[in-house]
Amino acid sequence: MKSDWSNASYWEHFYNFADTPWELGQASPVLQEAVSEARALGAALHGASVLVPGCGTGSDAAWLAEQGASVLAVDFSPQAVERAAARRSKLSAAVAERITLKQCDFFEEAFEGFSFLVEHTFFCAIDPGSRERYARSVARALVPGGYLVGNFFVMAESEIAARRTLALRDGEPRPPFVTSVSELQRLFLGFFEQLSLHPARNPWPDRRPGIEWVGVFRRR
Ligand SMILES: C[S@@+](CC[C@H](N)C(=O)[O-])C[C@H]1O[C@@H](n2cnc3c(N)ncnc32)[C@H](O)[C@@H]1O
Numbered sequence: 001m002k003s004d005w006s007n008a009s010y011w012e013h014f015y016n017f018a019d020t021p022w023e024l025g026q027a028s029p030v031l032q033e034a035v036s037e038a039r040a041l042g043a044a045l046h047g048a049s050v051l052v053p054g055c056g057t058g059s060d061a062a063w064l065a066e067q068g069a070s071v072l073a074v075d076f077s078p079q080a081v082e083r084a085a086a087r088r089s090k091l092s093a094a095v096a097e098r099i100t101l102k103q104c105d106f107f108e109e110a111f112e113g114f115s116f117l118v119e120h121t122f123f124c125a126i127d128p129g130s131r132e133r134y135a136r137s138v139a140r141a142l143v144p145g146g147y148l149v150g151n152f153f154v155m156a157e158s159e160i161a162a163r164r165t166l167a168l169r170d171g172e173p174r175p176p177f178v179t180s181v182s183e184l185q186r187l188f189l190g191f192f193e194q195l196s197l198h199p200a201r202n203p204w205p206d207r208r209p210g211i212e213w214v215g216v217f218r219r220r
């Protein structure tokens with residue numbers, strides 16, 4: 001049976017009630033750090049085709065397009081996509097035309113041909129049981145030499161064993177679900193070379209200290 005958070009209606013509820021604690025109102029500084037590390041390693045974002053799964057209201061997508069990338073930003077919540085479209089409409093025409101929005105379930109599409117896939121609070125939002133599927137979908141979406149860059153919520157294995165979720169509120173485990181270095185390596189290293197994986201230097205101040213990690217992986 002699908003978990004509640006594997007359905008668009010679960011997320012739609014948060015958007016409808018303006019209860020979206022994951023939203024930063026700007027591109028994630030940790031994501032920017034990850035992109036800048038990828039660039040330092042030779043990745044060219046300008047002119048690149050970038051896939052943003054679980055894009056929410058599109059602040060990361062807007063920043064990526066401002067950097068010159070062509071972005072496909074997808075989310076299965078109609079509200080999220082509507083708000084991302086509203087954000088896009090406020091950008092300059094030259095930037096806006098580099099952003100395509102698609103309302104769909106990431107796992108029900110067969111994306112391919114991208115040179116970047118950008119991860120920010122999507123991996124932690126999906127059910128942990130879908131993570132192997134995520135790794136396969138991300139690997140399929142990227143061309144050989146393409147980059148998975150992102151911000152992952154990482155904890156030590158011992159902490160995770162004690163608590164499977166970051167639990168923004170008390171109650172049942174639910175997103176965001178944390179991960180560990182060993183899980184990321186188990187999921188990705190069959191498809192990717194690990195270029196960078198470390199605690200962020202510029203974490204978001206309101207997020208739990210030490211939780212945000214930069215990850216840069218290159219598709220074999
Ligand atoms: C925690 S929010 C993060 C949104 C955005 N990345 C941000 O940081 O503002 C997770 C997003 O993933 C979307 N989502 C979850 N599962 C999805 C799926 N299978 N396909 C597409 N979008 C999904 C939700 O609708 C929600 O907008």
